Amino acid sequence: MTIDELEQLLVQQPVAVLHRLARGRVHRHFRAGKRRLIEMILQHSSQNLAGLESDVQALIAERQSQPQPPQPPARPAGRTAVAPPRRTAPRGGEPETAEAAVSLTTWLEGIGVPAPQPFVPDPWQNEALAALDETDVVVSVPTGSGKTYVAVEAAKRAIAHNQTVIYTSPLKALSNTKYTEFSKIFGPDKVGILTGDRQENGQAPLLIMTTEILRNLLYDAASGEIDIRLDTLGLVILDESQYIADPERGVVWEETIIFCPSQAKLLLLSASIGNPQDIADWLTSIRPTTCRLVRHSKRTVPLRAGYLHPNGKLVPLFKTAAIPSGHAGHLHPEAKRLFFEYEEETLPSGRPRR
Amino acid sequence: MPPSIHPVDLIASLRQKHLTPAIVFLTSRRACDEAMQSFDHADIVLPPVRQDAIAAALERVITQYPSVAEHPLIPTVQRIGVAAHHAGHLPSWKIAIEELMRQGCLDAVFATTTLAAGVDFPARTVIITQSSIRKSRDFTDLTIGEVQQIAGRAGRRGKDQVGFAVITPSPYIDLGVLTKGFTGHPESIDSQFSISYPMVLNLLKAHPHEQIQAILAKSFAQFQLNQRAELLERKLDGLHVQMEPFGPRVCTDWISQWQTFDQVRRQRPQRHQIRKHESPELSARFHFMTPGRVVGLARGRGIVLRQYRSKGQKNPMISVLRLDGAVTECPASNVGDIFDRIFECDETPAFPWCSAAAFDELSYQLTELPTRLPTLPIMVPKDSEVLPDAIVQSLGDFPCPSCPSRPACQKDFATALRLRQEQHRHTKSIQALRASLWHRFQERVEVLQKFGYLSPSAHLTDEGEWARLIRIDHSLLITEMIRAEAFTGADPSLLTGVMASITHDDDRPGSFPRISPGLSSLLGQVRKLAESLSPYEEPPLLRADVAALAERWIADPTLTWIGLCRLTTMAEGDIYRLLARTLEFLSQIHTLRATHPGLADTASRAITLIRRGVLEELP
CATH class of the missing domain: 1.10.3380.30 (Sec63 N-terminal domain-like fold)
Incomplete structure (x- = not known):
């Protein structure tokens, strides 16, 4: 809909609708007459005609769905009335105007299940596995990139060489989940678990434990009183190793890494952190071989950010469909307006407008 | 408008946009439970096929964990396909929900932001309703890393082409924190190394005391401290270069020399700068114009009430009590004679510069003075350059006043001193950074020795042997x-x-x-x-x-x-x-x-x- 068509549409609306449209868009709109009001609304939304149009359609639809008495349309009080407004809105063509901000349709594009593809490891996964043959590896990748695949493959290779593998996670619940998961992959006799109160299959080649338990094992081994097979220990996987910055438990990760036997390879899996290079440099400084850092910040499944207004209106959060890295200010004008409106209405100091 | 979207509406609009399954992060456990309650009478039920799927999946979990069967939330979970997942639930319940989520049976899970790290299952959409979380007592803003950890749950590998992180506002939300979290680079992490008693015991069990410092030096904490120390060392090198022009001069350590000289100079009683145009005669005479002294002026005589220097030019001035009882200010150079007669003068700091009684007394004495008075013989020093000698005398043995590099020292002193102080400060902090872990370790050792877990030679006692476990x-x-x-x-x-x-x-x-x-x-x-x-x-x-x-x-x-x-x-x-x-x-x-x-x-x-x-x- 072009700006002229939109103006025509606005002219046809009763002035109450225009005032509702102007709320949050135009300052002191209640002072303006109809013609001036339309002018101001259009002027304000010249960058975001799509948003304005959708709002108009929603209001029209709402008026049509309501009984006809000409009382001014109050905001829907109950939640049942907050049905998503788009549904009944007639879908004209998308605005042809040169628009900086992405539209909701584009934003939602591509939603759904991808066609099943054969699993192909990402380059970084291969890189990490190749590096692990020779040295310690620090992996810092975004959540959900497939760190577990690296852990599983590395464990498989180490077990094939008759080495013992220790996998640690920060939480007992995560250990249990991994135990179930790895038992399915490796077979139940190949996986054991050691937590504070659970010990199963302690002689298995792949041992899952919390980091505290591993630390205790290493202390006991250092004072020479336990028969843990440290000489066959080939790989230690520390999952969620960003916990090294945990105020209470971080020290355990440091102790574990310091006392980890030098013949065992270390694999540190961590979510995105700011200074993975520091961790790698640290490992290089205390371990026999140069540590390899594998990092990337690109998500496997792209992420989009949206804004859902309490009245049920969904808009993109940023001007672009993808998240604009490093540009926190590139907000979608519609999201900005709605959030401003929200703040106005919920500010504790201000009197509610209605 | 309600302060935040109603959970039923939320789920309805997510379904309508095909944004399910979703994880909804809420402020508190109570918010999660209330959200679940609000579905009690909601009519957005799942189609029977999906209800059956959930029931079947639950059945499988219940065979493993019977305690799930009695959970009060099960009807809602089956009917609507939403569940709550937070630390207030039993682990078995959480396992059940995670299992249902993995199989794709549920449409939404309400979880607390506090436990975002423990929510280890992905969804298509993540709903964020707040920008701060409760840490110990008070609320703190989410860090960039935390926002990304939360948003990272959106988008399942192999099941979604795109993931969505949707913000829906609740009161006190700060949109800036979240947008910065989405777009920013995660924070650096810092070591949180702390030395506990069992750590000390276990270290000393396995290693002799003298090796411990080397072991502590291997920690990430020490690595980061060293990084800071290296930063300071680089600064120190820079300072070294800046200090080059301020090397040894006539004396090797001219900065300290000048500093002490300067201090002594400052400590001497404040003396007025004597102007060049002030004749030695006048300065010698001015010395005698003390309060109570009778002086002769161009017209008549007067008694000095106070002696001072003028504000701007610092000319020597006196306030004089005249015969008619007036108090006049006059330059010392106008004084003709200085008589050998002094009266008691009770000085006060303000006009008329003496107490009222003294003023009356002095006025009386002035009228009663004999016409002829003996003048005071005043020796005028021949040598006008008295000053440097005086400084040398009062400053003892300092060579500075007559030193050839004095002007240079005086000019550079401020810069050089600042640089040198910075050098000292950096050196000290470098030492502290390098040794702090060791000191903390030693503190712990001392406590353990006090309690008898360690012998004075830092070996484990019998008590220590078991306490380390x-x-x-x-x-x-x-x-x-x-x-x-x-x-x-x-x-x-x-x-x-x-x-x-x-x-x-x-x-x-x-x-x-x-x-x-x-x-x-x-x-x-x-x-x-x-x-x-x-x-x-x-x-x-x-x-x-x-x-x-x-x-x-x-x-x-x-x-x-x-x-x-x-x-x-x-x-x-x-x-x-x-x-x-x-x-x-x-x-x-x-x-x-x-x-x-x-x-x-x-x-x-x-x-x-x-x-x-x-x-x-x-x-």
């Missing part, structure tokens, strides 16, 4: 209790109660069962001990009500899990965590069977008693 929080308190034989003859329920109150560090209020008198008196002793240890170790909360809860579970083997939960307002998940942590502490005590067989036996009996019902079933 207690590797948990509050280890000093626990080992001291064992040494004080607090648990002699205690039955498993008492031991469990005490351990539970030591482990519990949450101060959420609630109602709890009544505590037994035996446990109460034992806890009193523990509290006293913890207080006496507080300089060395942060004392635990030692809540009696929590202890009573754990005690009840051990003391009454017929008590069911449901029965235990009914005794208290504490959430199921919290009770479970309390008992599980207590179990861990007890199993640490169990490792002392070689030295404390009785206690270890009690602990192992307590362990078997704890492990029943839900605690046995769960991993």
Whole structure:
């Protein structure tokens, strides 16, 4: 809909609708007459005609769905009335105007299940596995990139060489989940678990434990009183190793890494952190071989950010469909307006407008 | 408009946009539970096929974890396809929800932001409703890393082409924190290395004392401290270059020399700068124009009331009492004669510069003066350049005043001193950074020596040998209790109660069962001990009500899990965590069977008693 068509549409609306449209868009709109009001609304939304149009359609639809008495349309009080407004809105063509901000349709594009593809490891996964043959590896990748695949493959290779593998996670619940998961992959006799109160299959080649338990094992081994097979220990996987910055438990990760036997390879899996290079440099400084850092910040499944207004209106959060890295200010004008409106209405100091 | 979107509307609009399954992160456990309640009468039910799928999946989980079967949320989960998942639930429930989520049966899970790290299952959409989380007591803004951790749950590999992180506002949300979190680069992480007592004991068990410093140097903490130290060293190098023009001059350490000289110079009584145009005669005469002195002026005579220097030019001035009783200001150069006559003059700091009585007296004396008065003989020094000598005299042996490099020193002193002070400061902080871990270690060693776990030569004593096996929080308190034989003859329920109150560090209020008198008196002793240890170790909360809860579970083997939960307002998940942590502490005590067989036996009996019902079933 072009700006002229939109103006025509606005002219046809009763002035109450225009005032509702102007709320949050135009300052002191209640002072303006109809013609001036339309002018101001259009002027304000010249960058975001799509948003304005959708709002108009929603209001029209709402008026049509309501009984006809000409009382001014109050905001829907109950939640049942907050049905998503788009549904009944007639879908004209998308605005042809040169628009900086992405539209909701584009934003939602591509939603759904991808066609099943054969699993192909990402380059970084291969890189990490190749590096692990020779040295310690620090992996810092975004959540959900497939760190577990690296852990599983590395464990498989180490077990094939008759080495013992220790996998640690920060939480007992995560250990249990991994135990179930790895038992399915490796077979139940190949996986054991050691937590504070659970010990199963302690002689298995792949041992899952919390980091505290591993630390205790290493202390006991250092004072020479336990028969843990440290000489066959080939790989230690520390999952969620960003916990090294945990105020209470971080020290355990440091102790574990310091006392980890030098013949065992270390694999540190961590979510995105700011200074993975520091961790790698640290490992290089205390371990026999140069540590390899594998990092990337690109998500496997792209992420989009949206804004859902309490009245049920969904808009993109940023001007672009993808998240604009490093540009926190590139907000979608519609999201900005709605959030401003929200703040106005919920500010504790201000009197509610209605 | 409601302050935030209603959960039913939220789910409805997510479904309509095909944004399910979703994880909805809410502020608190209560918010999650209320969200679940709001579905009680909602009509957005799932089609029967999906309801059956959920029922079937639940069935499979229930065979493994029977405690899930009685969960009150199950009807809602089946009917609507939404669930709550937070720390107040039993682990079995959380496992069940995670399983349902993995199979794609659910449309939404309500979780707390606090436990975002523990939510280890992905969804298509993540709903964020707040920008801060509760850490210990107060709310702090989410860090960029945390926002990304939360948003990272959106988008399932292989099941989604795109993931969505959707913000829906609730009161007090700060959009800036979240947008920065989405777009920003995660923060650097810092080491949180701390040296605990068991760590010291275990290190000293395995390594001689002199090797420890090398081991501590291998920590990430030391690595980061070294990084900071290197940064300072680079600054220090820069300072070195800047200091080059200020090397040795006539004296090697001219900065200190000038500094002391300068200080001494400043400390001398403030003397007025004597102007060049002031004749030596005048300055010599001015010295004698003290209050009470009779002086001769161009017209008549007067008595000096005060002696001062003019504000701007610092000309020597006097205030004079004249014959007619007037007080006039006049330059010292106008004084003709200085007579050898002085009256008592009671000086005051303000006009008329002497007390009223003295003023009357002086006015009287002035009229009564004889016409002829002897003048004061005043010697005028020949040498006008008296000053440098005077400085040399008053400053002792400083060569500076006559030194050839004096102008250069005077000019550079301020810059050079600042640079040198910076150098010293940096050197000191570098030393502190390099040695701080070692000092902290030594502090711990001293405490352990004081309590007798370490010998004066820093070897483990017999006490230390067993104490090092207690590797948990509050280890000093626990080992001291064992040494004080607090648990002699205690039955498993008492031991469990005490351990539970030591482990519990949450101060959420609630109602709890009544505590037994035996446990109460034992806890009193523990509290006293913890207080006496507080300089060395942060004392635990030692809540009696929590202890009573754990005690009840051990003391009454017929008590069911449901029965235990009914005794208290504490959430199921919290009770479970309390008992599980207590179990861990007890199993640490169990490792002392070689030295404390009785206690270890009690602990192992307590362990078997704890492990029943839900605690046995769960991993």
